[in-house]
Amino acid sequence: MTLKKEILEIARKARETSQILANLPTGVKNAALRGMADALLRAAPALRKANARDVAAAREAGLSAALIDRLTLTEKVIQGMAASLREVAALPDPVGEVTRMWTRPNGLQVGRMRIPLGVVGIIYESRPNVTSDAAALCLKAGNAVILRGGSEAIHSNRAVAETLRGALTARGIPPDAVQVIPTVSRKAVEALLQMEKEVDVIIPRGGEELIRFVVSRSKIPVIKHYKGVCHVFVDSSADLGMAEAVSFNAKVQRPGVCNAMETLLVHCEIAPRFLPAMAEKLIAAGVELRGCPQTRRILPLVKPARKEDWTAEYLDLILSVKVVGSLEEAVAHIVRYGSAHTEAIVTRDYENARRFLREVPSSTVLVNASTRFSDGFELGLGAEIGISTTKLHSFGPMGVEDLTTLKFIVFGSGQIRL
Amino acid sequence: MTLKKEILEIARKARETSQILANLPTGVKNAALRGMADALLRAAPALRKANARDVAAAREAGLSAALIDRLTLTEKVIQGMAASLREVAALPDPVGEVTRMWTRPNGLQVGRMRIPLGVVGIIYESRPNVTSDAAALCLKAGNAVILRGGSEAIHSNRAVAETLRGALTARGIPPDAVQVIPTVSRKAVEALLQMEKEVDVIIPRGGEELIRFVVSRSKIPVIKHYKGVCHVFVDSSADLGMAEAVSFNAKVQRPGVCNAMETLLVHCEIAPRFLPAMAEKLIAAGVELRGCPQTRRILPLVKPARKEDWTAEYLDLILSVKVVGSLEEAVAHIVRYGSAHTEAIVTRDYENARRFLREVPSSTVLVNASTRFSDGFELGLGAEIGISTTKLHSFGPMGVEDLTTLKFIVFGSGQIRL
Numbered sequence: 001m002t003l004k005k006e007i008l009e010i011a012r013k014a015r016e017t018s019q020i021l022a023n024l025p026t027g028v029k030n031a032a033l034r035g036m037a038d039a040l041l042r043a044a045p046a047l048r049k050a051n052a053r054d055v056a057a058a059r060e061a062g063l064s065a066a067l068i069d070r071l072t073l074t075e076k077v078i079q080g081m082a083a084s085l086r087e088v089a090a091l092p093d094p095v096g097e098v099t100r101m102w103t104r105p106n107g108l109q110v111g112r113m114r115i116p117l118g119v120v121g122i123i124y125e126s127r128p129n130v131t132s133d134a135a136a137l138c139l140k141a142g143n144a145v146i147l148r149g150g151s152e153a154i155h156s157n158r159a160v161a162e163t164l165r166g167a168l169t170a171r172g173i174p175p176d177a178v179q180v181i182p183t184v185s186r187k188a189v190e191a192l193l194q195m196e197k198e199v200d201v202i203i204p205r206g207g208e209e210l211i212r213f214v215v216s217r218s219k220i221p222v223i224k225h226y227k228g229v230c231h232v233f234v235d236s237s238a239d240l241g242m243a244e245a246v247s248f249n250a251k252v253q254r255p256g257v258c259n260a261m262e263t264l265l266v267h268c269e270i271a272p273r274f275l276p277a278m279a280e281k282l283i284a285a286g287v288e289l290r291g292c293p294q295t296r297r298i299l300p301l302v303k304p305a306r307k308e309d310w311t312a313e314y315l316d317l318i319l320s321v322k323v324v325g326s327l328e329e330a331v332a333h334i335v336r337y338g339s340a341h342t343e344a345i346v347t348r349d350y351e352n353a354r355r356f357l358r359e360v361p362s363s364t365v366l367v368n369a370s371t372r373f374s375d376g377f378e379l380g381l382g383a384e385i386g387i388s389t390t391k392l393h394s395f396g397p398m399g400v401e402d403l404t405t406l407k408f409i410v411f412g413s414g415q416i417r418l
Numbered sequence: 419m420t421l422k423k424e425i426l427e428i429a430r431k432a433r434e435t436s437q438i439l440a441n442l443p444t445g446v447k448n449a450a451l452r453g454m455a456d457a458l459l460r461a462a463p464a465l466r467k468a469n470a471r472d473v474a475a476a477r478e479a480g481l482s483a484a485l486i487d488r489l490t491l492t493e494k495v496i497q498g499m500a501a502s503l504r505e506v507a508a509l510p511d512p513v514g515e516v517t518r519m520w521t522r523p524n525g526l527q528v529g530r531m532r533i534p535l536g537v538v539g540i541i542y543e544s545r546p547n548v549t550s551d552a553a554a555l556c557l558k559a560g561n562a563v564i565l566r567g568g569s570e571a572i573h574s575n576r577a578v579a580e581t582l583r584g585a586l587t588a589r590g591i592p593p594d595a596v597q598v599i600p601t602v603s604r605k606a607v608e609a610l611l612q613m614e615k616e617v618d619v620i621i622p623r624g625g626e627e628l629i630r631f632v633v634s635r636s637k638i639p640v641i642k643h644y645k646g647v648c649h650v651f652v653d654s655s656a657d658l659g660m661a662e663a664v665s666f667n668a669k670v671q672r673p674g675v676c677n678a679m680e681t682l683l684v685h686c687e688i689a690p691r692f693l694p695a696m697a698e699k700l701i702a703a704g705v706e707l708r709g710c711p712q713t714r715r716i717l718p719l720v721k722p723a724r725k726e727d728w729t730a731e732y733l734d735l736i737l738s739v740k741v742v743g744s745l746e747e748a749v750a751h752i753v754r755y756g757s758a759h760t761e762a763i764v765t766r767d768y769e770n771a772r773r774f775l776r777e778v779p780s781s782t783v784l785v786n787a788s789t790r791f792s793d794g795f796e797l798g799l800g801a802e803i804g805i806s807t808t809k810l811h812s813f814g815p816m817g818v819e820d821l822t823t824l825k826f827i828v829f830g831s832g833q834i835r836l
Binding site: 102104117118196201222239242248249357358359363364366368378380392393407412416 | 614663775812813
């Protein structure tokens with residue numbers, strides 16, 4: 001069988017299964033999710049054994065310690081995967097919800113009902129826990145999922161998927177609800193991206209290069225997130241202590257993630273009072289600062305920021321700092337150099353809070369809180385399937401509801417159009 | 419200037435303008451829309467003159483009478499365009515609406531605020547009234563629009579756009595809110611489809627071939643609608659008179675549009691009583707019937723339906739007819755051969771109505787009403803920018819709200835992540 005035929009076979013099975021999944025009662029889905037959690041815990045030794053093969057290969061290939069850490073399935077990681085499955089079981093079922101109803105002058109009652117997307121393709125890198133998290137969220141929303149993880153995690157992903165499929169079969173749900181593409185070649189991804197009849201959406205999770213590859217090849221709609229260049233704007237009226245705490249948290253608490261701050265914007269009126277203590281605290285935490293000319297007038301020892309610093313996603317203990325003359329200038333900087341991900345203002349001014357919230361066109365906009373809250377779980381979605389920085393379908397962290405769509409339902413009594 | 423540079427210039431101006439449009443007060447947008455209506459009426463003689471050039475060229479090129487009819491700007495069509503602009507002015511403004519708010523255990527208040535998509539590209543064929551309709555809906559939702567109409571309407575589209583831009587300028591709104599691509603070559607479209615940084619969404623409106631071309635080339639998300647193969651299912655318990663009226667209306671009232679019925683499904687228990695009178699009425703209206711073997715046992719004079727009839731979008735007075743054994747068989751036929759557009763059931767059975775509504779995965783599902791109601795205006799959206807038969811972003815007829823997205827807004831009091 002050619003590779004293309006093999007992928008088509010997988011996609012067709014997913015499409016077929018999706019029609020069954022769309023109409024599963026909530027109780028059946030939740031019982032299956034809990035069964036999947038139990039199965040993962042029971043299979044822990046086998047999963048760790050499969051994972052050991054991937055880890056050994058990664059060591060041999062000389063992958064970085066950080067990457068090997070993300071790849072490794074410890075007992076604790078497996079327990080976390082099982083706990084996530086139980087959490088998804090406890091979430092409300094979005095399928096079948098009627099979000100609104102209204103009546104037309106001719107008596108037609110029109111409403112919108114939430115239904116699954118159908119077949120979801122997830123293309124991701126490294127972490128084997130994405131395999132069970134994505135499978136859980138897709139099942140809860142009534143979708144079939146096709147998973148294509150990184151080549152470095154292939155044995156782990158296959159073992160996790162086989163365990164989940166076994167648990168599905170035991171509950172009478174077709175195991176093709178969760179399928180893993182068994183080939184690691186990019187040709188397999190390319191083939192999948194052509195199957196717009198069988199697959200409804202592609203969610204790539206990984207580096208910018210992977211995502212650009214997917215977008216340029218896909219005939220299927222892609223929900224994507226290139227990078228997170230997040231800003232904190234310290235307004236002239238900010239409480240100094242709060243501004244310091246929020247900025248420090250946004251940069252230092254976990255610098256390697258997409259909702260960490262990369263650029264600090266400071267109003268010129270507060271900069272001389274705010275920046276010296278803030279810089280001292282950041283530098284003490286190991287942060288390298290890169291400043292605009294005005295910043296360097298206040299902090300002469302700071303390196304100059306170059307143009308590429310304003311668009312950089314460092315994912316590291318580096319921070320660019322810019323002094324701005326007004327709220328307008330801060331917003332304009334964010335629009336020009338940002339990535340539409342997450343921005344925060346620290347202020348005590350009612351009107352500036354309101355304007356920042358309204359005018360900043362990013363997927364999450366916060367007042368007096370750290371950018372690190374831009375996360376499906378922290379915002380109250382229960383879990384996260386990914387994040388979107390394009391405005392189509394979803395914008396920002398995506399939960400179970402984002403794996404559904406709304407159809408129109410119409411109740412009539414014989415109406416015809418005149 | 420190369421073509422690519424010229425298009426990039428247009429796209430950049432649109433992006434820049436979109437930032438101003440996103441924050442325009444509702445009153446300013448509505449006044450501009452009314453000003454655009456007045457301007458179209460004042461410019462009617464000039465518009466008709468420009469249109470006459472297109473019509474003459476179309477006649478010379480031997481275009482069909484139907485196409486020339488759609489292309490022609492009569493006094494009445496221009497009045498209709500002005501009336502639509504006023505209707506859009508009267509619609510509620512979706513921008514800034516906060517659809518939900520909730521509070522997290524740490525005190526963060528999280529909500530979702532509706533904001534414009536940004537820059538919308540519309541690629542369409544023939545009808546010059548799409549130029550003003552699309553411009554109106556995009557402006558109302560705070561978006562800049564880039565319009566690329568069919569080559570046969572180029573003079574008309576330019577004249578309409580110039581009139582609208584003049585009205586915008588007169589109200590202090592940047593005229594680049596509405597731009598027309600001045601080149602008719604497909605290369606211009608191809609160039610536009612690469613500009614994912616400048617354009618947020620592409621909505622193609624036209625034949626399947628145009629849409630497939632756009633999907634295969636676009637790096638920008640596309641909201642699309644390939645075709646409408648709509649079904650009416652007459653259940654065994656249907657009221658015969660209602661079933662006849664709904665089916666007749668769905669097929670005959672306007673056969674050339676995407677929400678007209680193309681296949682009639684009839685439950686075997688009612689077929690012998692329903693089909694003879696129904697067929698007589700349809701044939702009298704000039705409809706050609708093509709039936710499955712069971713249909714032809716009841717109606718021996720009807721032509722046999724071939725396999726390709728079940729997926730055909732006739733857009734004409736032709737109807738395929740199939741007798742089915744159950745609701746399940748009807749739903750399975752729709753899923754297999756349909757286009758996820760619009761389907762109706764005629765029934766008196768509560769449980770079958772409920773199951774059909776729930777299980778049919780099409781964008782509009784009706785009980786006891788004609789498929790012809792699947793239309794933005796008829797469903798109460800006020801106006802329609804297009805229709806989507808893919809489930810991403812929007813599914814079904816799209817109104818002003820579908821030209822917006824939701825961002826997360828967060829009100830804190832200094833929260834940091836632990």
